Amino acid sequence: MLSFANISRCQIRKLETPARGFIRNWYRGPIPVSWKRPRIGWTKLNFDGSCKGTAGEASIGGVFRNHEAKFLLGYAESIGIATSTVAELAALRRGLELVLENGWGNVWFEGDCESLVDTIVKRKTVTCKEAQKQVSRINLIMPQLENCVVTHVFREGNRAADKLASIGHQLQKPEIWRHIPPDDILQIVEEDAKGKIVFRRRFQR
Template sequence: MTTTTSATPTSQPQQVSWSKPLEGWVKLNEDGNRRSEPPSLAIGGVLRNSHGSWIIGFSNKVGHASVLEYEIRPLRDGLSLAWTLGYRKVEVASDSQVTVQLTKDFKFHPLGALLEDCRKYLLRQWDCRLHHSLREANQVADALAELGHECTSGETLWANPPRNVETIVNNDRMGMIYIRN
């Protein structure tokens, strides 16, 4: 398991873009989303290949959970999906530094069972690299998590990008640059 963090606080504007995984790898972007009115938590994620093409996406309404749990659940669910589909070279990008750090190193935590599930997936017989990414480079996963609020029962799998996510996917593939202040 390789875990890195790449974000550094800065007051200077930064150019940020989604980056493709290495040739032969897939990339999992995952995210959680919270609405305050009415209270709702949802998760989402996407697997894309080394050309930036869509493989599969997922969305799910989580229900009641802590803020940290809705950041960890999409990691576990995305790793499970990638493993189940047979991918064995997976780059994972999470915009939650806390999730990345806790998955790497925790002793006792109220969400220990969920974190242990993630760790067990990361330690399986595959090349799986988890790192932190900036929120601006995770917009597709964020949009899929937002769609999770509309899920009525169980996880929704997206064989193709939903209409309101398609533009973001195309911008990523073209190397659209976002400015982070």
């Protein structure tokens, strides 16, 4: 389990365990990936954006769970025409808005777009105006949280959010699910809670 020791107020960073670094550099077989629970007192958001083509119909989704892996809230919506980068940022931004609405103070944010995580953690500059708007909103909200951490996970560890982002394409209006997950992700949520391992091919994108 990832350690959250010595995290200062709203210290945003990218976590990578030594074990994962070892796997990335030396392990030649399939990589075992699983969803990890947050520590007691923390809420975890897995978020994802979906885009049809380089720039096309886009949607977002996200799942909040607690240290017992219990489903707290899920969201999905279509956001119109956007790039994949904007969709990923919009998914995180919407998740942050819901964090404020629900009063969660210690939050672990996890997505499967490594470039987005680098943008937020390392404060990298983005050139797209719409992406800039999303980043600005994210940077305004995060300091309001008591503690927060942003990490990257392979897609195999982000399956519930990925599924909700796909569902977003079908929606006419934004949807929020509280306490009980939609049927489409129920099995994934249960598997994640049990620590199911999904194997990823080493050179899979």
